[in-house]
Amino acid sequence: MMGSIVTEVSTLGDLLLRAAETHPARDVLVLPDERISYEGLFDRARTVAKALIAKDVKRGDHVAILIPNSCEYAISLFAIALIGAVAVPLNARHKAAELGYIIRNAQAVALLTSRHASDPVDFPAVLREALTGDASPHLRHRVLMRGEGDAEFESFESFAGQADRVPADAIERLRRQVRVRDPAIIIYTSGTTAHPKGCVLSHEAVTRGPVERSRYRLKADGRDVVWGSGPLFHIGTMAPFIGTVGVAGTFLTDSYFEPERSLKLMVEEGVTLAWPWFPAIVQGLMSHPDFDAARLGSLRQLFIIAPPTLVDSVQLALPNTEVIQGCGMTETAGLFAMCDPDESRESRSTTHGKACPGVEVRIVDPETGDDLPDGTLGEILVRGYNVMDEYWAAPEKTAESFTSDGWLKTGDLYTRLSGGSLVFGGRYKDMLKVGGENVAAIEIETFLCTHPAVKTAEVVGRPDPRLDEVPVAFIELAAGMEASEETLIAHCRGRIASYKVPRAIYFVQAADWPMSATKIDKRALRERLKQGTG
Template identity: 30%
Template sequence: MTSQLTDVTSTLARWETERPDAVAIRFGTSVARTWSELARRVRQNAAAQRAEGLLPGNRVAVLDLNHPSCIELTLACAQIGTANAVVNFRLAPPEIVYVVNDAAARILFVGPEFAAAVEQVRDRLPTVERVIRVGGPDDEYEAWLAAQQPDVQVHPSKPEDCFVQLYTSGTTGFPKGAMLTHRGMLAHARNVAVDFEIGIDARVQVAMPLFHVGGTSYSLLAILAGAQIMMLRLPDPGAVVEMLESERITHTFLVPALLAAISQVPGVADRDFSSLAALSYGASPMPLPVMRACLKLFPGVMHQVYGMTEACGVVSSLGPEDHDDPSAAHRLVSAGTPIHGVEIEIRDPATGEPVATGEPGEIWVRTEQLMSGYWGKPDESAAAITSDGWLRSGDGGHVDADGYVYVTDRIKDMIISGGENIYPAEIERVLAEHPDVADVAVIGVPDDRWGEVPKAIVVAAPNTEIDGEALLEYCRERLAGFKCPKSVEIREELPRNLTGKVLKKELRKPYWEGRERKLV
C-alpha cells in the first residue's frame, strides 16, 4: 500500500483524497478525526511551525502522555522538513533537560501533568524559544493551530530526511536520538503490513507511549496503511481490555509487563476478543507463565516481535502458528524469523565475521527501515551502522537451522565467569518457571576467583515466601553448574522503565562501585 510512495506526507494526502470522511484517529470520548480533518490540522500545524520561524532540520519536542497532537506534530514535521523529538515522560528532570537540549528543540509542547516540572527547569533549556501547553484547562495548542490557515506547501524531502526522533531507552546511559526517516518509516509500514495484514479496515489500538516505537511507529504504520487508530492516553490494563472488546480492535501491540497485568484484570476471561487479528508483544522477555495465560485469553492471534528504535520497530516475528503448535513449543522463547524486507545475521562481536549456524554472537540487521544515525553523534552512528548497511544491534543471540532468531541478552549484560560466557536471560527463563517467583533478574557480581558470577534478584509470588537455598538447588537441577546463580536476593519489586525493561544498571551499581568493570 505504501510501495509507490517516497515520503510520508504523500500518504496523508492520499487518504484525504480517497477516504475524506472515514475516521482516522479516535481518542477518548470526544475526539474522532476524519482523514480530511486530520490533514487540515496537520497543515495548520505546518503553518504554525513556519510562523514560529522553524526551518528544515530544526527540532520541536513533546513531553506529554499520549495525545493526537503528537501525531499531528510528527506529520507536520514530515511536511516542512523539521523533526519531532518525543521525550520519555518517565525520565527524571535532569534527563528531560538533557534530551530537550540534545535535540536543540526550539518549541516544547507540554502536557498538563508536566507543565510544573518544565517551569522548574525552564532556565536550563536555552534552545527552547516557546513552551506550548497541550490539553487541560490551560491548553494553548488549539489556539496555536487556529491562528493559522492550512499551509499546503510541502518541503522537498529526501528519503533519508529525518522527521521524527525517538530516543533510546537510556537503560545504559544517556539516551541517544535515533533519526527516523521517510524511507525507514515507509519501509517499516510496508514490511509490517505484509506480515500482519494491516489494511484500511483495521482498527489499531495504540496503548504504548508515543516516545517508544511501539507507540509512534505503530501509529504511523496504521496511518500509512489507511487504518483507524484508537489511542489511549495511558496503558492502563483495565482500559486496554475495555477498548479491545468495545471498540472491536483488530490489531494491538503490548509489552509483557502490561499483558501480565491484563491477565489479572477481573473478568478478563469472560471478555469477547474475537475481533482481534493480531496481538503483538515484545520489548522485553515474556515469562512463560504469562505466555500460557495469554495464549488462553488470545488464542490464534499472538505475535512475538523483536525490534529496536534504530530500525523503526519490528524486524522479526514469531507468528500464531508457532505459538499454537505443541510440537514447536521450544520456539516460544525465540523471536521468530525476519519479517519481509529484513536480513538478520549473527556476527562475532569482536571481529564482525559471521558465525556458524547455532553459534552465539551479536545480532546484525540490514533493512531499509534503519535510522540515518544518532542525532549529533557521528562516531556512535558509525559504530552502530557499518559501511555496507548493517546495524549492530548490541543484542546477543543465535539463529537455528530453521532460521529462527533467539535473543539471549544485551552483549553488555553478558556475564563472563571464569572465561565462560553466561547469558542472564537463560537463567531468568528457568527461574521464572518456579511457582514461588513472580519476577526475576540475573546480574553479574564481582567474585575474587571467577571475576564475576551470576546473582539472582527475585520477587516472591503473592502469598509465598522464597527459600533462597531451595531456589539455587532448583537451578542446579536445570542448568549447567557454571550458569547457576551463586546467591539470591529477595526484593519487593524490580526497577523497570515504562516498556518493561529491567534497569539492570541500577541493580549492578552497588556491587561494582569502586571496581574495575564499568558495565553500564
C-alpha cells in the same frame, strides 16, 4: 507475479493525507475519553503546521514533543512532519536533567507540551527546571497544546491564532518537498552511555516496514482496529500507530495502562490486532477478572516478547488468535524480524521470528566480527532501509555502531536456527563471564520464570574475586504467591549448570523496578548492588 508485494515508500505527511482523503470520517485514534477522525486530525495538524511556520520553524528544524498519548500528541507529530521538520518525542518518565540534556542536544527550536489533569506529572514545572539558564540556546518557542498558558508557555489559542498569517498552500508546498530519506523523527534511547543517544530515523525507516506489515501481513477483513499499550514516544507503539494510519485503520490506546480500561476499550471497539509487547502488560490483562477470550472474538493477532511459558499460556487462552513474537529496537525503527504465518505453536513460543522482507541480518562473533554458523550464539548485525541514519550529533558513537559496509552492530545476542528463526540471547553487555564461562543473563531469567511464584526475573553480574563475576537475581513475585531466596536457588540447583545458579536473590515490588521507557533498567540494578541496596 502472483503473490508479490509492491514496495511503497511514503512520508508521514502523505500517509495522513491519503487516509484523510479516503476515509475522512473514520476514527484514526481512540482513547477511553477522546477520539479524533482522519479529517479532524489532518485539519488540526495543518493548523499547527501553519502556526509553526508563523513561528519561523523551518524544514529540517527539530521540534520536541512532551505530551502523553492523546489526540494532541498525534496532531503534533503529523504537524511537524507536514512541514518537513523533525519530531523529537520526549520520554514522559524522564526527569528534568534528562529532558534538559535531550532538548539541548537535539537543538530543538520549539517544544510542544501539555498542562492537563490526566498528565502523570506537571510538565511545565519539570521543564521549567530543565530549561533554567542557557541550558537550551536553540529553543525559541514553548507551546502548550492543551491547558492554560503562562509567561513561559504560550497557550494553544495564542499559538494557533497565528496560523491565519500563513497561506493554506504553504503546507502543500512544504509537504511535497519532503523526501523519503529526510529525517522524520529523532528518538532518544538509553544504553550503556552516560547520556541517551538520539536515533535519527528517516521517513522511509518509520513508514515502510510498519505500513507494509499492516497492509499485507497483519491486514484484517475490513477496518483494522489496533491496540497499543505503550507510550507513543516509544518506537514499540509509534511504529504500529504509523502502520495503522498507512491502512486508514483505527488505533486504540490510553494515556496510561490499566487492564480494566484497556479490555473495555478493546471489546467496545472490536480490536483486531494487539501490541501488548511486554510480559507485565499481558499478565495484567490475562489476570484481570474482566478478561474473557470470548469477548475478544475479533482479535486476530497479538504481538508479545516473553518467556516460552507465558507465550504458551497466551496461546492457550486465545486459541483463535495468532500469537506473534518479534525482534526490534529503536535503532531499526521497530521490528526487524517477526514470526511467519505458518510457524508452529512451539516455534512461536521459543523463537523470535525471521528477518523481515528487505532486511538483512548476520550473526557474528562480537569480538572478531567473523560470521558464525547457525546454531551459535553471537551478536546480530542488521542492515536495511529501516536502520537509523546516525546517532544525532555523535559521530564517534555512530562510527562505533556501524561496520565499514553499513551493518548496524546492535549489541544484542541471538542464535539463528537452520530455518532462519532467531532466538534472543540477551544483550552482549548482559553476558556474564563466570569463571571464564560465558553466561547469557536471559537464560537464567527464563529458567527462574519456570517457578510458579516468579512473575519477573532480572539477572545481573556481581563482581567476585575468584570468578570475576557471579549471577544474582532481582525477582518480582506473582500476586498472592510466596517464595524465599532459598526456595528459588534450590529450584535452580541441579537443573542448570552450577555456575549459572544465582548467588543471591533480591525481591522487588512492582512499583520499585527502575525503568527506562518500557524496559527495566539493568544499569540501575547494578548500581544498587554497588551501593549495597539491592
